[in-house]
Amino acid sequence: MAPAGRGEGPGAGRTRRHRAGVVALQAPGVAQARDRDGTWNGTAGVANLRTGRERLPQDRYRVGSITKTFVATVVLQLEAEGRLSLDDTVDRWLPGVVRGHGHDGRRITLRQLLNHTSGIYNYTDDQGFVDKVFGDGFFEHRYDTWRPRQLVGIATEHEPYFAPGAGWHYSNTNYILAGMVVEKVTGRSYASEIGRRILRPLSLRATSVPGTDARMPRPSGRAYSKLSEDPKAKIHDVTELNPSGAWSAGEMISDSADLQRFYRALLKGELLPRKQLREMTSTVPVDPKEPDVRYGLGLMQLKTSCGKDVWGHGGGIHGSSSEALTTRDASHSLALNFNGDWSGDSWAVVEAEFCG
Secondary structure: OOOOOOOOOOOHHHHHHHHHHHHHOOOOOOEEEEEOOOEEEEEEEEEOOOOOOOOOOOOOOOOHHHHHHHHHHHHHHHOOOOOOOOOEEEEHHHOOOOOEEEEEOOOOEEEHHHHHOOOOOOOOHHHHHHHHHHHOOHHHHHOOOOOOHHHHHHOOOOOOOOOOOOOOOOOOOOOOOHHHHHHHHHOOOHHHHHHEEEEEOOOOOEEEEEOOOOOOOOOEOOOOOOOOOOOOOOOOOOOOOOHOOOHHHHEEEEEEHHHHHHHHHHOOOOOOOHHHHHHOOEEEEEOOOOOOOOOOOOOOEOOOOOOOEOOOOOEOOEEEEEEEEEOOOOOOOOEEEOOOOOOOOHHHHHHHHHHH
């Protein structure tokens, strides 16, 4: 796949590297990379199995947990404005919401929500929720509306993973609570805060917070899932769904250009003062077995095989698997998406792009 607008010449080496990155897709997907020399687009496979329409660089897609970086950015902006502190307890803003089976919002800070050290149970690990939302119950429940308090309630029916601050465990519940805190502090929906604080200032016109709207904006492809871990399972079209079950932990829609614009602006300090950006990029270890992965406040730090650090987030939701990353100086970025949630090696694309 040839890069857009580039030929052989002084930048030929970089052109070949970008080409390696987009070819590494090896599954139905789309990738876009940017550096000082320009923008490169690559696509693989089809956006629609029925019509055979190929994927387009401007296709929009569900970005899943990449939503978390947007939410964390808003929380940090509120801290910069003096409207909250990262050391505030969850209970200060949401009294009594985090209670049950050992959970206690009086002992958990907002910082611990954002860096996943709270110990709060991840509601998407609950088997009943999994069966309804990700398994055989998907077609019966795909248009159901879930409320944030309902999702937190599912989590607090289980014991926490550990005492607050005593470990690290990824939990979507943390970011449901972060979205609820944004709404309590501002008196407005978290979606409207993302819109006025991030999307409009950066002109991210392909990015949206759909709420309960099950439709995908155009242009976009279809999203496919096997709804099973069985590799031989039937492939289903899961494009339309009510994303409220993900809410502020993963409901957003975007495209590759917008995601890169967002992360580059964030790391360049266009969205946060220096103090808050330093907080966001202060990381904790994820797993002793994975020393090359660390987590900040809604932001991951990953070390590639060639020693480069890249910053960003990944996201997965029905039929959609995404990654958006940039170097710390925001000079080189990549965003990609697979429109099948069982296939594709995003890290192979990242390695090819940043180390190829």
